Amino acid sequence: EAGVAQSPRYKIIEKRQSVAFWCNPISGHATLYWYQQILGQGPKLLIQFQNNGVVDDSQLPKDRFSAERLKGVDSTLKIQPAKLEDSAVYLCASSLSGVEANVLTFGAGSRLTVL
Amino acid sequence: SQQGEEDPQALSIQEGENATMNCSYKTSINNLQWYRQNSGRGLVHLILIRSNEREKHSGRLRVTLDTSKKSSSLLITASRAADTASYFCATAAGNKLTFGGGTRVLVKP
Numbered sequence: 770e771a772g773v774a775q776s777p778r779y780k781i782i783e784k785r786q787s788v789a790f791w792c793n794p795i796s797g798h799a800t801l802y803w804y805q806q807i808l809g810q811g812p813k814l815l816i817q818f819q820n821n822g823v824v825d826d827s828q829l830p831k832d833r834f835s836a837e838r839l840k841g842v843d844s845t846l847k848i849q850p851a852k853l854e855d856s857a858v859y860l861c862a863s864s865l866s867g868v869e870a871n872v873l874t875f876g877a878g879s880r881l882t883v884l
Numbered sequence: 885s886q887q888g889e890e891d892p893q894a895l896s897i898q899e900g901e902n903a904t905m906n907c908s909y910k911t912s913i914n915n916l917q918w919y920r921q922n923s924g925r926g927l928v929h930l931i932l933i934r935s936n937e938r939e940k941h942s943g944r945l946r947v948t949l950d951t952s953k954k955s956s957s958l959l960i961t962a963s964r965a966a967d968t969a970s971y972f973c974a975t976a977a978g979n980k981l982t983f984g985g986g987t988r989v990l991v992k993p
Contacts, residue, residue, distance in 0.1 A: 773926070800979070802981075804983075810985055810986075811888075811972050811983035811984050811985045811986050812927070812972070812983045813983070814980070814981070814982065817979075817980070819979075824979060825980060860926055860927070862926075862927075871914070871915060871917070871932075871976040871979065871981050872917070872929055872932060873919075873927070873929060873981060874929070875919075875926035875927045875928070876926050877925055877926045878925075878926050
């Protein structure tokens with residue numbers, strides 16, 4: 770079974786520039802998550818999709834972050850304009866619906882450095 | 885905000901020793917999960933314990949849950965160098981999973 774695919778693995782940009790991350794979840798997984806993990810901390814949920822609808826985006830800084838999940842499969846997370854404090858690893862995860870809905874499979878992450 | 889808080893933040897042990905880490909949380913949960921993260925990698929699910937369970941085993945892992953104290957522990961027995969990683973507890977409430985800050989474990993050969 771293929772895992773959760775993310776790209777790019779690494780990105781370096783200057784502040785005020787924009788960046789986009791892509792995620793392809795495990796086939797058949799209805800729920801997709803984007804987490805932000807700052808160095809030395811645990812992952813923080815940014816946005817959660819069920820199919821192509823948003824379940825929770827309460828911690829997404831909507832003035833600069835946006836995310837979409839077209840056709841309920843792939844997802845993109847965009848940051849525009851980036852700030853220094855956005856330097857982090859952006860983790861995408863997916864899960865089945867139903868009783869196993871909360872067991873997440875993570876991708877390797879996209880590491881963002883904002884200079 | 886992070887629901888779970890792990891203790892200790894860091895742990896250094898010799899190969900063959902046991903490693904124990906604890907997680908405390910604040911609100912009611914459906915289940916509690918533990919994940920491992922190797923350096924530079926994504927998180928890997930280790931074990932899930934439901935709110936009506938008190939103890940669960942998986943290989944060298946043993947997890948306990950005390951809902952009255954809102955706490956859980958993860959025990960890794962007979963540790964190996966490959967167990968060097970960060971370990972995170974995550975609490976599930978509804979369809980939302982919230983992670984703690986993690987325990988960094990170093991297993992010295």
